[in-house]
Amino acid sequence: MSEADTFGRMLDVLCPMHLILDQDGIIINAGPTTQKLFPEAPLAGQVFLDVFEIRRPRQITEFHDLADMAGNRLHVMYRTDPPRELKGILVPGPSKGQVTLNLSFGISVVEAVQEYELTARDFAVTDLTVEMLYLVEAKSAAMEASRQLNKRLQSAREEAEEQAVTDVLTGLKNRRAMDIDLARALAVREDVALMHIDLDYFKDVNDTLGHAAGDHVLQEVARVMREETRSTDTIARVGGDEFVVLMRSVRDELVPVHVAGRIIEKLMVPIMFEGQPCRVSASIGTVLSSEYARPSADQMLRDADEALYHSKHEGRGRHTLYSELSALSAVEAESGTG
Amino acid sequence: MHGLVNRAIQRFVTDCYGEAQWLAAVERADIGLTEFEAMLTYEDELTEQVLAAVSDVLDRPYEELLEDIGTYLVSHPNVEALRRLLRFSGVDFTDFLHSLDDLPDRARLAVSDLELPRIELKQHGAGFYRLSVQSRVPGAGHLFTGVLRAMADDYGALVFLEHQGNTNGSEVVAVSLLETEFAEGRGFDLGARAG
Numbered sequence: 001m002s003e004a005d006t007f008g009r010m011l012d013v014l015c016p017m018h019l020i021l022d023q024d025g026i027i028i029n030a031g032p033t034t035q036k037l038f039p040e041a042p043l044a045g046q047v048f049l050d051v052f053e054i055r056r057p058r059q060i061t062e063f064h065d066l067a068d069m070a071g072n073r074l075h076v077m078y079r080t081d082p083p084r085e086l087k088g089i090l091v092p093g094p095s096k097g098q099v100t101l102n103l104s105f106g107i108s109v110v111e112a113v114q115e116y117e118l119t120a121r122d123f124a125v126t127d128l129t130v131e132m133l134y135l136v137e138a139k140s141a142a143m144e145a146s147r148q149l150n151k152r153l154q155s156a157r158e159e160a161e162e163q164a165v166t167d168v169l170t171g172l173k174n175r176r177a178m179d180i181d182l183a184r185a186l187a188v189r190e191d192v193a194l195m196h197i198d199l200d201y202f203k204d205v206n207d208t209l210g211h212a213a214g215d216h217v218l219q220e221v222a223r224v225m226r227e228e229t230r231s232t233d234t235i236a237r238v239g240g241d242e243f244v245v246l247m248r249s250v251r252d253e254l255v256p257v258h259v260a261g262r263i264i265e266k267l268m269v270p271i272m273f274e275g276q277p278c279r280v281s282a283s284i285g286t287v288l289s290s291e292y293a294r295p296s297a298d299q300m301l302r303d304a305d306e307a308l309y310h311s312k313h314e315g316r317g318r319h320t321l322y323s324e325l326s327a328l329s330a331v332e333a334e335s336g337t338g
Numbered sequence: 339m340h341g342l343v344n345r346a347i348q349r350f351v352t353d354c355y356g357e358a359q360w361l362a363a364v365e366r367a368d369i370g371l372t373e374f375e376a377m378l379t380y381e382d383e384l385t386e387q388v389l390a391a392v393s394d395v396l397d398r399p400y401e402e403l404l405e406d407i408g409t410y411l412v413s414h415p416n417v418e419a420l421r422r423l424l425r426f427s428g429v430d431f432t433d434f435l436h437s438l439d440d441l442p443d444r445a446r447l448a449v450s451d452l453e454l455p456r457i458e459l460k461q462h463g464a465g466f467y468r469l470s471v472q473s474r475v476p477g478a479g480h481l482f483t484g485v486l487r488a489m490a491d492d493y494g495a496l497v498f499l500e501h502q503g504n505t506n507g508s509e510v511v512a513v514s515l516l517e518t519e520f521a522e523g524r525g526f527d528l529g530a531r532a533g
Contacts, residue, residue, distance in 0.1 A: 110529070111529075112529075113528040113529035114529030115529070117527055117529065118528055118529065119429075119526065119527070119528055120426075120429045120526075120528065121429055130426060130528065131426075133426065133528055133529075134423065134426035134427075134444070135447060135448070137419075137422060137423060137426070138423055138444075138447065138448030138449075139448060141419045141423070141448070142377075142448050142449045145342070145376040145377050146377050148376070149375055149376065149377045149378070152375075
């Protein structure tokens, strides 16, 4: 066996993606992996520059220019569809005038192994490509498992939020909880009062002093409402600056009128935020379940809202009982017809 | 124990015996959950309780159960990804055996907090090896017996495996490699990703 043959066989094992070119630029030996890229015909015997193209560091069309590229990092294109780019390095030898070129897929190896159905045996034992492919695959699998976990956590979170009964900012209950409590009370024919409270001038506080001031005001208002109601009552924040209080075991208007009066009075005092006074007041409308033959939650909420609207209309910072309102409209109706 | 390990036990039971058997097992184990998350970590006791309960519910001896799990991990199409990752370790079964020492490190490269049993392979003559497995959960040697049996099939090698009990806190599995190319084996295409 000639020395050149021995050298070729060594390279087949050590760097199976190599080419040896003779002094005329004709391929005389192609590594088994290089050959795998060209299943149609043997590379040996073909003119290197007919099959490959050197793109960088500069375009090379003549073989004698190629020999000058020894030791440089080369970008090698080969004419397939689509054309693929390889990395390579060239050294002179083994015989005088000959050059040896070692090639690599670079980062495109992931696609290349699929396209050419390469196996571990197509890479040198010392080449870390197979380890890299292992990592790519292992990391993708781990990533997918994490993604699945995140997805499940996300939907668990959404579900928990949906089932939540508390308003995070004020610690009061939310509309959902209010609806449940009201429905339960009405179902057992308990006498209740429903108080709808809307803050006046709250938007001004938000606009002039900012949302932090607005949040502080809401928390203070919540504190006042807690102080002025009984522990058995339900207080809910049902909108940005809207609250509903459900008072249990209320047969007449005395207690709600008293409570509403105290809330309005307390909120007359400006709430301080970072040294700035925030001025709000409360408009309230109240309805009693005892006013109805068959009280329904929807009807009571609507009527409380109407009483509240009357308070707003009459100049804010006041309380209206729905019973007064209906008495009033009855009088108006009478005087209208009479 | 890492969620991946617990999840593997869960998938083994549901894939091979059905969801009902799994639910019966977790109820028997009384661990307060019905499903393991692959990417969370659980107390070691949970794993042992679940394995004991599965063994009871399926009426399979503990050692056989672990060997079945090992076989399942390599051969069931639902866990093809794992077989592929194992096949990356070696081009033939001998190569694979010699790479087993690296297995815990390979696993950690993929999932940094995944701790696999410590494995050591020693050759005792041509085609005869002893594998020591050291694990926090008893029976890991039986699990590896299942894994090796299935991997031998995968590579098309003919092996004889024998669990030889415990020595100095490690379980020992004797591996006799009778023929490396006994059957065709299953192909391994580097580029084909498991779905």
